[in-house]
Amino acid sequence: MVPASLTKFSSVKIFSFMLILIYFLFSPLCFAEEPIIIADFESEDYGAWQSEGDAFGEGPAEGTLPGQMEVTGFQGQRLVNSFNGGDEATGSLTSPQFEVKRPYISFLIGGGGYEGKTCINLLSGGEVVRTAEGTNTQAGGSEQLMWDSWNVRDLQGEMVKIQIVDSRTGGWGHINVDHIIQTSIERKVVHNKQREFEFTSKYLNFPVKNGAAKRWIRLYIYGEKVREFDIRLAPSDPDFWVYLDVSEFAGKTGTLEIDRYSTQWQTGFDAVFQAETFPGQDNLYQEKRRPQFHFTSRRGWVNDTNGMVYHNGKYHLFYQHNPYGWNWGNMTWGHAVSTDLVHWEEWGDAIHPDQMGTIFSGSAVVEHDKSSSAGSEDESKCFVGINSLANEKNSSGFRTGSEEPIVAFYTSAGNNSPWSRGVPFTQSIAYSNDGGRTFTKYEGNPIIGEIAGGTRDPKVFWHDSTGRWVMVLWIENDKFSIFTSDNLINWRIQSDIKGFFECPEMFELPVDGDPSNTKWVVYGAAGDYKLGDFNGTEFTPETGKIKFQHGKNFYASQTFNNIPDSDGRRIQMGWGRGIDMPDMPFNQMILFPVSLTLHTTEQGVRMFKNPVKEISKLHNRHWDWQSQEVSTGENPLSDVSGELFRIKAVLEPRGADKVEFVIRGTPVTYDVSSEQLTCLGSSAPVSLKNGKLTLEILADRMSIEIFAQNGRYYMPIGADLTENPKSLELCSEGGNAFVESMDVYTLKSIWTSE
Incomplete structure (x- = not known):
């Protein structure tokens, strides 16, 4: 039996130990000194900063500049953006002197990734003592800014300057910078961070966020690089997940590497996981x-x-x-x-x-x-x-x-x-x-x-x-x-x-x-x-x-x-x-x-081009009409409803000025006088043959494909029909038209077994 006094003493010791542990674990966060803002670039001009050349303009940019991809990741309304006049412009921007008072200088940075040419420098005594460049050198990169930091403990108490440089012309010849601060906590992009996996499942799953900065991922198997790709890893909540099939490496150990990793990410690279399925597979x-x-x-x-x-x-x-x-x-x-x-x-x-x-x-x-x-x-x-x-x-x-x-x-x-x-x-x-x-x-x-x-x-x-x-x-x-x-x-x-x-x-x-x-x-x-x-x-x-x-x-x-x-x-x-x-x-x-x-x-x-005959495998419900007049204001398809359609029709406009199918709210129109077949801004010069217009139309969730006059004319059209009514109309305008024959099919999905 344990004496009550000893139990009480042990409990106190344990409680005290836990408090001390929490203090040491979290004191950097709880007791960190407030950041010192060096520059947030929210003014219309650069104030005491000295600008040279033409790259940086008269003052901070209000986000994206003309001709530039969308710039994201900056704070507030403005940032330093040297894309003024495009990538051919060059120049520099230098701060007044300030005293180093915190262990880190942190900043948001993006743009060109060219060392010494599209960069931010820390100057001490006129010499570059720290430097960082943007993130991009290849076409198709992202204009998103990300945190980076310099450890400046050894410079505390010294007077220094910040210099932002754009001396490059050509692709990614610009630099984006915002929110330069002195901090007690490092906000950093880690280079070439690695994780090791023993491959026992089919997939490595990656979270993706559209608009996030592109990062390069590399997979090594026993030191040999077998995959390399860029990906917009989600720093927090992903838009969706993608996968890398690693089944060919089953039983082997692989090293996954990312070129740049932000310590501010909540998910990203650390969220990559191995499984036999991928998120979203059930849908x-x-x-x-x-x-x-x-x-x-x-x-x-x-x-x-x-x-x-x-x-x-x-x-x-x-x-x-x-x-x-x-x-x-x-x-x-x-x-x-x-x-x-x-x-x-x-x-x-x-x-x-x-x-x-x-x-x-x-x-x-x-x-x-x-x-x-x-x-x-x-x-x-x-x-x-x-x-x-x-x-x-x-x-x-x-x-x-x-x-x-x-x-x-x-x-x-x-x-x-x-x-x-x-x-x-x-x-x-x-x-x-x-x-x-x-x-x-x-x-x-x-x-x-x-x-x-x-x-x-x-x-x-x-x-x-x-x-x-x-x-x-x-x-x-x-x-x-x-x-x-x-x-x-x-x-x-x-x-x-x-x-x-x-x-x-x-x-x-x-x-x-x-x-x-x-x-x-x-x-x-x-x-x-x-x-x-x-x-x-x-x-x-x-x-x-x-x-x-x-x-x-x-x-x-x-x-x-x-x-x-x-x-x-x-x-x-x-x-x-x-x-x-x-x-x-x-x-x-x-x-x-x-x-x-x-x-x-x-x-x-x-x-001529016509849908392959195998489309008949998808036929579901069927309606047909033969030798029927269509009067103005009449819709012979009023009872037809569906999501996916195949329509085959031989029409005679006769007294009509226009004949029109309205497919889930989207019109496909034939104008008799101009002999034009139109849909969503596209048109084809279609002449009647023996007074007849032959049409075949395929309607899916995201497209309408039109084949006219037995396939002589082809019009593939992108159309988002997902929010539209599931209805069909056949309309005659200016007079009556005639349906020689018409077949309407709803179609089955190719992704189901029904």
Whole structure:
């Protein structure tokens, strides 16, 4: 039995010990001296500060300056911002002398990250004794200011000055500074902070805050860098979470590193955690603005379609992907597959950035055992590759088993990350022997070295007549170049094509379905095309550029290679450029796949585009009308309600001035007198054929795609319909119109099993 006096004594001792412990743990916070403000820059001028040059203007800036990205993270209404006149302006700003009275001088800083050129300096006796620069050197960075501090204990009692310097011109040639204070507590950005993980789960999860400063994350496995990307880590409450799939490193120990870490963050780098799932996975594909029959990635930004190829019963869709943010960046090849062109399964990222650069657009082929029928090439042509020719069977040497490999061609976009700084743009290969599950980068990369500053986007296909592989590559300005190869590795330049910008595409199509009458199609990222002849080395155009689409949300499309002869279709998918998904953990979408055909018109041969027939797999409820007059003020679709629609109609305006579908509150209007089809500011010059207007319209949550006159005219339109009524209208204005036939379908989501 313990004596009561001893129990009381022990309790007192324990209580006293706890008080002492709390004091030592928290006294820096509780008893810290009040900060001394050196400058908060809230006045209209700089007061006693001396300004030289033209970079800093007449006084502190009220936030963002003309031509500048949005500046955030400063306190109050004003800050020092040397973007006056843009990045070409230079100058300095120097404070009066003051006495160092606290252990730290802290400040908010952003802008250019160039040591000694875009910086803040502490001067003692005219010499720089402390310095710090901004955070950015690469395009696409953030203008957010972050805390930094100098430890000045050894300078306490001395008289010093602050000098803010902008001596750089060109990109990020400016500096942002605010709220310079003397403090007892360090407010600091820690450089190259690390955390160690033993990988036992599938994902590393990262919190993201749109608008936060970009930070560089690096992952090392046993000292070897395997990933590097920028991310807007959330300093407090995240907008959403993204993930890095680390399943390939299972059982290994990895070191995660961040280039700059703020001691003021509440979450950020310290919140990264490992798990078999990612936050938000339980609501995946059901988010408010998630398109329901257009492909979008689970997380992050999507742009150009890449590497589209059919292989062993699967359509492979690769795409430009930023897995770690809502905006463009960290270009990686995302990957999804489908057996029907409608339902897609995301397989995860296929090709990751490396020391040669981020992974820009390209194409993919299936390497069949093909034999060349054209003999040796003219040795006077430029020999671009660096390896000797391989055998015709498995000529590349990539195949390791019985399955024909998928070979991907992409641009190694050097100088797009610290990992590849100073490295040029080149062309590279990765290949897969397991049906696209994993890819191996060719150890001899690059297969084509630097040609011009941004040469990119190799499109590769097999040319039957000459028995060779053909590559079309954007070089610079409006020039494509054609290369040929016997083995996918060694490439010879053959000729040029003028008139197109980036993302080349080239293929052959029959005219009016006649296999004995074909033309070759060439187009660039915008989709406008030329028709002509191709002999395996040179394209001879027979037309000028012909407009492909009339919307405002189409770019960087590609068609599938290796479609079986029994199918024979030329199937295209493009990027729904500029269709933003606000407040979502993903952004942008891929347009619905279309089948391309050539048909003779009164203006010559033209390319038509129509939704692939597989869309019928999504049909749900169905309404149809035949031979019905539509009077002014009448709406035959008044009983139709739904979220997702496919509409097919053959209309005769007859006495009407206008005929209009109103799709969930958004009008699609045909004006008879001007022969213009319009929707949300886009228009197409559509003439009636035998007095008839044929329309097919696909309406998803975030888009309306319009196909007129059996696909001759195509209008992809971004439209946020999520808050709109779930109604349809067909209206006639100025007179009665006539419905020859009309079918309306509500559509099922591709993300559900129903």
